[in-house]
Amino acid sequence: MPKSKYESIYKDLKLKIESGEFPQGELLPSENSLIPQYECSRNTLRRAIARLVTDGYVQTIQGKGVRNIFIPVDQASFAIGSIESFKESASRNRRAGSTQVLRFVEFTADSRVAARTGFSEGAELYYIQRVHSLDGKPLILNHNYFLKSAVPGLTAEIASRSIYEYLENTLHMTIVNSKRVMTVEKITQIDEKYLELDVNDYNCLAVITSHTYNSDGVMFEFTQSRHRPDYFRFQDNALRRPAIP
Amino acid sequence: MPKSKYESIYKDLKLKIESGEFPQGELLPSENSLIPQYECSRNTLRRAIARLVTDGYVQTIQGKGVRNIFIPVDQASFAIGSIESFKESASRNRRAGSTQVLRFVEFTADSRVAARTGFSEGAELYYIQRVHSLDGKPLILNHNYFLKSAVPGLTAEIASRSIYEYLENTLHMTIVNSKRVMTVEKITQIDEKYLELDVNDYNCLAVITSHTYNSDGVMFEFTQSRHRPDYFRFQDNALRRPAIP
DNA sequence: GCCGATTTGTCCGTATGTATC
């Protein structure tokens, strides 16, 4: 049940590209030939194609056509540019994911926490510490801070399944925007313990710090994800020129 | 001399947001009030705003308005989601950047190189090894492979300044798309030497591997960038729902 | 080099839907 026409066209084209229906490296059928197939206006088709561009699936070339530059990636990876929960990543990569909740506390942000997370001082927060494992191997240590007023009723039980599923399906919250910063940091004793690392092997890990906003423009989540370096792999598709359509 | 109307509107709004002309966390003037100011159609204005959304500058909320969620970042960082040369990053962060060319060779891709880079076997390539420094401190060790047929006339002298400047201003090539993968790897002796690292300190670094395409859809560059971990910082802005407008 | 056909890029005006207040 796609909400909009351009989205269903986008999904259909994406599927056809992934399945190899369009030859790799070649041009897709022209706009004018696709428009009657989808029974849509030119703008609507172009919108669908614009999304394929930002996905890195195709490249438009003025005067020539739309080139299919899709390359399948078989390795497990996390996507950049889109927000994905661990559970979604696991299922996309067809792996068995599991989550263990180490800590679940409610507290009030003091000045130190406020400065670090971006929440205001005095805000009521949940702090959740979790380990995500794939095929039984611990890969990610997560430190989550959620704004209680925006995410009421969170429990350790929910945290052990999927917080995002709860936010979207139960609270009907719309997650929109996430500002993320990636860095590399030294491992701590906590990392060593829960990610089963050995300092003599890797002595640092990949850290992703994110501020996430809901559709009301409220920052409701601050998270630090600490990734095992040997299983960390982030993908990105960067555009130099246009960016939108 | 902005090429298009929507781009100049985008730049103007972006500037006004950065300069604090619109209050932080508040709504921007509505579309209908901005349209007469820019003397444009609604579509054109919405296109400009859509780019601000992907930049993480604003968030549109149906029925309410467009919220300014811009937060200035003062730390030096590299942008994800857009392609930027080292020289551009340095100047954006107002730092003194310098580049040292360690190796500059021309060779033919054998099967091993072809498999690793994605170029076809037998392709004529440039291989360039460079160190980028900021304020005299070596930060990035770059291994570049360029397709000779697409990037003719490259010299070590050009490589010591800016290859992208040469590509765009002299060869008039349009760089469009770059697929990137970020990982964390152990440091090698080469890294240790040129990035002045100490294995007893950090024993790994951030690696960004990228395949870059020009406007003809030709992959003309394969690059591996190895970043000093203590100065590595990548920013990203992720969108969960739409992606385009 | 020119010209015309094709193809993508930009821009406009309008109508309708949907969410917020």
Added chain:
DNA sequence: CGATACATACGGACAAATCGG
């Protein structure tokens, strides 16, 4: 409920780039 604001969709016009004759 009506007014406001953003979201989707359509159709048309012209510009710019590419390609073949």
